[in-house]
Amino acid sequence: MIAAARTGAIPHAVSPGLWTLAWKRLKSDHVGMVSLAIVAAFIVLMILSAAGLIAGDWAKETGVNYAPPSFLGADIEAAVQKAAVTPAAGTAGEPASESEPRTTGVDPAAGAVPEPKDGTQPADATAAESGGDAGKSVDPLADVMADIKAGAAREAAKGGAVVAQARAATLPLGGDKWGRDVLKKTIKGSQTSIFVGLAAAAVAVFLGTVFGALAGYYGRWVDDFFNWFYSVFSSIPYLLLILAVAAVLQQKGILTIILILGLTGWTGTFRLIRGEYLKHKAREYVQAADAIGASHTRRIFVHIFPNVSHVVLVQLSIYAVGFIKAEVILSFLGFGVPVDVVSWGSMLNEAQNELILGKWWQLASAGTAMALLVTAFSLFTDALRDALDPKLKGRAGT
Amino acid sequence: MNDAMDPLVRVRNLEVSFRIDRDVVFEAVKRVSFDIPQDTTVALVGESGSGKSVTALALLGLLPPENSIIGADSEVLFGGGNVLRRSAPELRAMRGADISMIFQEPMTSLNPVFTVGFQLIEVLRLHMGMGPGQARKRAIELLDEVGIPDAEFKINAYPSQMSGGQQQRVMIAMAIACEPKLLIADEPTTALDVTIQKQILDLIAALQKKRRMSVLFITHDLAVVGEIADYVVVMLNGEIREQGPAQQVFENPQDAYTQALLKCRPQLDRRPMRLPVIDDYMDGRTVGSRDMSERRRGVDPDDAIVLEVNGLGKDFYSREGLFGKRKFEAVKNVSFRLPKGKTLGLVGESGSGKTTVGLTLMRLHEASAGEAIFEGRDLLAMSPKDFMAYKRRIQIIFQNPYASLNPRFIVGEILTEPMQLHGIGGSAQERTELAFELLHKVGLPEASFYKYPHEFSGGQRQRIAIARCLTMKPDILICDESVSALDVSVQAQVLNLLQDLQDEYRLSYIFISHDLAVVKYISDQIMVMNEGEIVEIADADDIYRNPRQPYTQRLLASIPKGWQGPRTA
Numbered sequence: 001m002i003a004a005a006r007t008g009a010i011p012h013a014v015s016p017g018l019w020t021l022a023w024k025r026l027k028s029d030h031v032g033m034v035s036l037a038i039v040a041a042f043i044v045l046m047i048l049s050a051a052g053l054i055a056g057d058w059a060k061e062t063g064v065n066y067a068p069p070s071f072l073g074a075d076i077e078a079a080v081q082k083a084a085v086t087p088a089a090g091t092a093g094e095p096a097s098e099s100e101p102r103t104t105g106v107d108p109a110a111g112a113v114p115e116p117k118d119g120t121q122p123a124d125a126t127a128a129e130s131g132g133d134a135g136k137s138v139d140p141l142a143d144v145m146a147d148i149k150a151g152a153a154r155e156a157a158k159g160g161a162v163v164a165q166a167r168a169a170t171l172p173l174g175g176d177k178w179g180r181d182v183l184k185k186t187i188k189g190s191q192t193s194i195f196v197g198l199a200a201a202a203v204a205v206f207l208g209t210v211f212g213a214l215a216g217y218y219g220r221w222v223d224d225f226f227n228w229f230y231s232v233f234s235s236i237p238y239l240l241l242i243l244a245v246a247a248v249l250q251q252k253g254i255l256t257i258i259l260i261l262g263l264t265g266w267t268g269t270f271r272l273i274r275g276e277y278l279k280h281k282a283r284e285y286v287q288a289a290d291a292i293g294a295s296h297t298r299r300i301f302v303h304i305f306p307n308v309s310h311v312v313l314v315q316l317s318i319y320a321v322g323f324i325k326a327e328v329i330l331s332f333l334g335f336g337v338p339v340d341v342v343s344w345g346s347m348l349n350e351a352q353n354e355l356i357l358g359k360w361w362q363l364a365s366a367g368t369a370m371a372l373l374v375t376a377f378s379l380f381t382d383a384l385r386d387a388l389d390p391k392l393k394g395r396a397g398t
Numbered sequence: 399m400n401d402a403m404d405p406l407v408r409v410r411n412l413e414v415s416f417r418i419d420r421d422v423v424f425e426a427v428k429r430v431s432f433d434i435p436q437d438t439t440v441a442l443v444g445e446s447g448s449g450k451s452v453t454a455l456a457l458l459g460l461l462p463p464e465n466s467i468i469g470a471d472s473e474v475l476f477g478g479g480n481v482l483r484r485s486a487p488e489l490r491a492m493r494g495a496d497i498s499m500i501f502q503e504p505m506t507s508l509n510p511v512f513t514v515g516f517q518l519i520e521v522l523r524l525h526m527g528m529g530p531g532q533a534r535k536r537a538i539e540l541l542d543e544v545g546i547p548d549a550e551f552k553i554n555a556y557p558s559q560m561s562g563g564q565q566q567r568v569m570i571a572m573a574i575a576c577e578p579k580l581l582i583a584d585e586p587t588t589a590l591d592v593t594i595q596k597q598i599l600d601l602i603a604a605l606q607k608k609r610r611m612s613v614l615f616i617t618h619d620l621a622v623v624g625e626i627a628d629y630v631v632v633m634l635n636g637e638i639r640e641q642g643p644a645q646q647v648f649e650n651p652q653d654a655y656t657q658a659l660l661k662c663r664p665q666l667d668r669r670p671m672r673l674p675v676i677d678d679y680m681d682g683r684t685v686g687s688r689d690m691s692e693r694r695r696g697v698d699p700d701d702a703i704v705l706e707v708n709g710l711g712k713d714f715y716s717r718e719g720l721f722g723k724r725k726f727e728a729v730k731n732v733s734f735r736l737p738k739g740k741t742l743g744l745v746g747e748s749g750s751g752k753t754t755v756g757l758t759l760m761r762l763h764e765a766s767a768g769e770a771i772f773e774g775r776d777l778l779a780m781s782p783k784d785f786m787a788y789k790r791r792i793q794i795i796f797q798n799p800y801a802s803l804n805p806r807f808i809v810g811e812i813l814t815e816p817m818q819l820h821g822i823g824g825s826a827q828e829r830t831e832l833a834f835e836l837l838h839k840v841g842l843p844e845a846s847f848y849k850y851p852h853e854f855s856g857g858q859r860q861r862i863a864i865a866r867c868l869t870m871k872p873d874i875l876i877c878d879e880s881v882s883a884l885d886v887s888v889q890a891q892v893l894n895l896l897q898d899l900q901d902e903y904r905l906s907y908i909f910i911s912h913d914l915a916v917v918k919y920i921s922d923q924i925m926v927m928n929e930g931e932i933v934e935i936a937d938a939d940d941i942y943r944n945p946r947q948p949y950t951q952r953l954l955a956s957i958p959k960g961w962q963g964p965r966t967a
Contacts, residue, residue, distance in 0.1 A: 028420060284802035287762055288863070292816035292870065293789045306806035 032383025
């Protein structure tokens, strides 16, 4: 209303506010700007991938099994290929004659899983290669596999060239067990990981902010109640809490992970925001707001909140970093994303078996991508904090 | 003064700048030169931002090295060398032993988790190389010397167990422990009550004479300077405007700024219609051209009463033990009547409950007892809903203009918000126009509407706070130390503004302050409070001319008198 009056009535430049000034300071921070660019690039990647513009076909098996990264060269590749495939399929997989041994390899599993009419490989391969833990491949995933197969079948019916399509001997960043492109997997995985990180951070910071604001502002029994709640939450070991929430929610999925992380992660923000509100509610400008007749809600959200919003923003980015890592850990432990979804965590989970075979590239891509994003995000958070609270910078430096 | 002797400290062409940004440099001190003779008190006087504290820090070599730039030919000659070129270990040896410093806030200068004895003994052992027993004995002597009663016992006290005045005495004891040649006192009495201020000033003066050391006394208050200084240096914006012996500066000031400083401060014996402001002097307008007639103050018996307070009380409770509560009566049985269009001054030392009275009347604190009758209704007994209608009628201007404006709102929002909440002005357009009108009224340019509070100086911010109150067209305005945080020159402007507004709108003020000269200037009636109770209530002139209660007499006797002619040394 006021804003409308301001912008409507007066053709006047509004003075730079805190955000404008902070942005100015941030712009002069080279490290901050580079990390912001990296984070922004990742987010653009995430959006493009979510929109299906890139890496939509990540599940397609475009390369040979464990196709090595292109930059490793063909000679090494052959040796590696031999060594790798021998224990798994029992036949030496020459890149040229690759399609034949594959089909034979599929057979044993064919009985266990319903077979689409034209017998394309994707799911069969999964079953065949993970022959060691056959129990896993039989039961709980049957539906999922059927879906995947049906999808593949449809695609095959459309294009008709899937079987005939030659598999690449090398892929830009290598291939996984089923010959899926690791580059595409990493991109698709970043979509899951970043989205989970940001969304969970938003949930956690939102809860922490609201609880903290109410507890800090009202004090007394409201404060006691939230503090009690907080104490109970923080007295339970973190992983146990996550497992408990996972058990209650009863299903795997991205939404579940977001809820797990969001519902368990609000405590830090709560403590911080509560402290800020305790401090601010005694400030004269809040008393002045009381004196002019502003209601409690108005004081909490219109008067005080803008003054603590920079804390919230910094918390949000700290949490995003933490939750990206947490998602990876959860997926690594097997509580994360379902098998038909790829995330950095599930890639690392796969990588632990591959590493024994000397296939390091999946680990390297997922690890590098994550390290890059997390480092950039952390540096950006630091720069953001400095920009929003320039006094802190000098103090930390001395 | 010993002019024959070499001065103790010689400051030559001191130039200090601070790097604020990559390309912004702020010149804090611009080529300043002055001497501190031996066995003399030199006062460095200036308003905030004049560079007086930076100068003192330069003397001690305490400027932050990472962002301060010292001019190439700057010199601070002390003890046969340039302090500005000394190494860190040399400086450390010099500080404490040769030059020591006392700060404004004794409460934050002492470490709260150690006893004062421990902190004092530490200084003695570090700098004087004394043994534990000897240092303890010396510490007791020092505490005794600075006037701490029962020093033997108080040496084991923690800072929190002492009053502000005693803490400042301990700081002084620490500063003189190593028998420095120069004591730098940076606003040592600003945070203290007026009666304590008097004692500390007397103490510093006595120590200076006894120990024959030099004192560099930094302050904004010329009245204090008049009491203590032999030699005065007046600074403005990093430059020296005038320097000379106290007598010359006070009796025959040459510089317009010095003249203005001397005249802007309300004086106890005069009450002009308007206080002169710095600009009057800086622009060269002559003193005679202004209206110098005296304003008549006082309450007539037939004045209409706008607010009647009866038996107001406010208790605070602190928890004691598991279930116990301890009652602290901040305000006890306070009754007064506020006439329309007049000012009631409320004076008292810290802890006297004067601010609590203001906040309780605003219902920012809940009253424990009593009533406040406004237009026939008791404000304190109303439901919050009923009170909403009356809220705008009583408004408050807080002490600290840096804290009382929301930093995230532009001035326009600050001004239109109360109107919106109380439904004043029909439309947003109308409210905006009203805001412009009020900005004009308090003497701020229209462009202020779009600015954030941090872009204004303290005085301008206080004007914004006043304008915010005026948006609600109040009947009563409570000024809670509203000019105490402001520089002398700005103080005069704000006081004039308040006076103009009272003349125009017939506002009633409750003017709360510890500054007796200001209260005397603005008030018709004065209420003196001590420990939550009213000591005395009378017309302003009567109370100053003829204080009845011993407490009032003591309070009035402590007011710094300024220059009273040359002291006999």
